[in-house]
């Protein structure tokens with residue numbers, strides 16, 4: 001049984017999808033939660049209510065993680081409210097699904113700023129709080145198969161995920177000996193608001209279903225959250241700078 005009692009965890013993009021499942025999972029394990037969102041206040045509040053019903057402390061913080069001042073203010077709030085940070089899950093991501101020939105400079109920057117640069121700002125701002133973590137501090141970023149495979153309309157997001165995974169490895173190199181772990185969970189296709197908008201979503205889900213080695217059981221946000229929970233726990237203290245793939249075996253074969 002993993003216990004995160006007395007741990008403070010911040011989950012970016014915790015209002016919906018994988019972020020929400022992760023926030024709930026960490027809270028079930030005993031952590032107090034800082035739940036970040038950018039636009040879905042009602043969804044964030046509903047998630048926070050479920051966390052509070054578990055008896056955990058929960059704070060909902062609006063911050064656009066692509067904006068450094070927002071990230072800085074959020075970490076100042078965490079410092080003033082909790083005094084430290086034990087777990088940081090960088091989950092929030094965005095970026096429209098579009099062909100590369102149609103990608104504008106603004107599209108490119110928005111995707112990179114939310115999906116990659118945000119982690120740099122988050123860790124820079126959180127570093128003094130992570131140094132005060134109760135045990136080893138844990139930083140987990142959420143990536144996708146697009147970091148190493150080509151997917152339709154996914155060029156901007158996929159390349160941002162490749163950069164994200166590299167950034168995590170370099171953070172592990174630079175801070176890994178300062179009582180902090182930096183790892184990635186690379187998720188397969190999960191039904192969430194963002195993937196339901198994917199062009200050809202149903203065909204992709206059908207193809208994944210064929211490749212996944214779990215029979216009728218499909219990959220859910222909670223499966224990804226379980227892997228994040230492991231990487232946020234003392235059970236993974238010796239796991240550093242790695243990418244854990246959670247996809248039911250879909251990526252093993254062509």
Ligand SMILES: NC(=O)c1ccc[n+]([C@@H]2O[C@H](COP(=O)([O-])OP(=O)(O)OC[C@H]3O[C@@H](n4cnc5c(N)ncnc54)[C@H](OP(=O)(O)O)[C@@H]3O)[C@@H](O)[C@H]2O)c1
Nearest residue numbers: 013016017018037038039040065092093144189190192194
């Ligand atoms: N779903 C999949 O199949 C899949 C597969 C592999 C990896 N992933 C990764 O898993 C993570 C979550 O994806 P999801 O499918 O759960 O997405 P989702 O359901 O679309 O939720 C996205 C979350 O990110 C938040 N967000 C977006 N931009 C933000 C910003 N600038 N600042 C702060 N929060 C922001 C949203 O907040 P609001 O609710 O306030 O808008 C929302 O909570 C992403 O990193 C994604 O790339 C997903």
